[in-house]
Amino acid sequence: MYKPFVKHLENELFNRFNLQNRAIPTGLELKVSDRGRNPATIQSWCYQCHQLRKIRYTYIDAGESAQILNSVIYPSYDYDLPLLGVDFLSFGKIKNLVVLDFQPLFQDEAYQRKYIEPLKFLHAKYPDLAQNLEMKFYDANQYFSKYLLFAKTDPETVATRLLAAFKDYLNLYWQMLDEAEPQKDPEDIARIVKAQKDYDQYSADRDPASGLFSSYFGHEWAERFLYGFLFEDAVPLA
Numbered sequence: 001m002y003k004p005f006v007k008h009l010e011n012e013l014f015n016r017f018n019l020q021n022r023a024i025p026t027g028l029e030l031k032v033s034d035r036g037r038n039p040a041t042i043q044s045w046c047y048q049c050h051q052l053r054k055i056r057y058t059y060i061d062a063g064e065s066a067q068i069l070n071s072v073i074y075p076s077y078d079y080d081l082p083l084l085g086v087d088f089l090s091f092g093k094i095k096n097l098v099v100l101d102f103q104p105l106f107q108d109e110a111y112q113r114k115y116i117e118p119l120k121f122l123h124a125k126y127p128d129l130a131q132n133l134e135m136k137f138y139d140a141n142q143y144f145s146k147y148l149l150f151a152k153t154d155p156e157t158v159a160t161r162l163l164a165a166f167k168d169y170l171n172l173y174w175q176m177l178d179e180a181e182p183q184k185d186p187e188d189i190a191r192i193v194k195a196q197k198d199y200d201q202y203s204a205d206r207d208p209a210s211g212l213f214s215s216y217f218g219h220e221w222a223e224r225f226l227y228g229f230l231f232e233d234a235v236p237l238a
């Protein structure tokens with residue numbers, strides 16, 4: 001279901017950047033479960049390059065019962081750019097939940113003007129994918145922009161509109177990255193390091209996928225995956 005998205009993302013990354021592999025802790029890059037009715041595979045890829053310190057994406061393939069693509073791109077610490085966040089989920093083709101956003105590190109007005117306002121026209125281009133759904137797990141005002149795409153939709157819309165939106169959002173992200181000026185002041189850089197770390201902590205502690213990982217792959221593996229790979233700068237709750 002989301003394989004064409006992975007293909008597009010990989011083409012873009014490999015054509016635009018000089019990627020190096022970034023290590024994934026042993027045992028976390030691939031896991032197969034046969035606990036459920038359908039065997040489930042979870043596979044992850046991770047890269048880095050000069051401008052992007054962590055590019056990760058994960059695909060869960062549980063056949064008809066679940067198809068999930070999750071990805072976060074973290075810019076290098078000298079760029080205060082938002083993170084690119086992708087969370088596309090399909091359960092049995094009936095429930096399709098898609099989220100795509102430039103996830104802001106800061107909420108002040110200057111930041112919004114610089115990095116979030118440019119998204120406005122894309123958001124307006126995809127009203128069918130911008131449904132103003134309420135968030136139950138996360139606070140919409142923290143690490144989400146007002147121009148996120150967030151929708152409950154159908155496979156047809158995923159294959160057409162969402163793929164187009166994904167390409168548009170990625171293009172805008174690359175353009176912003178091209179135009180971004182690296183920060184020089186150690187204090188500014190320290191602020192970015194802290195904001196990215198806080199994002200990891202916030203995300204790991206609330207991740208709505210934690211139960212899903214546990215049910216497929218066991219609690220211990222799930223915790224390692226969350227705190228050791230997905231959000232590795234977070235520390236596990238006591």
Ligand code: BLA
Pocket residue numbers: 058060068070071072084085086087089097099100101134135136137138139150207208209212230
């Ligand atoms: C919701 N994301 C979800 C849900 C799951 C995942 C299971 C709940 C779906 C439901 O309501 O039934 C799945 N989250 C994952 C997976 C991973 C993960 C598989 O981290 C990792 C492999 N989530 C993100 C990113 C964004 C994001 C990067 O990880 C940003 C685009 C958004 N996911 C997001 C939002 C919701 C969601 C906004 C709805 C949560 C809510 O209602 O508060």
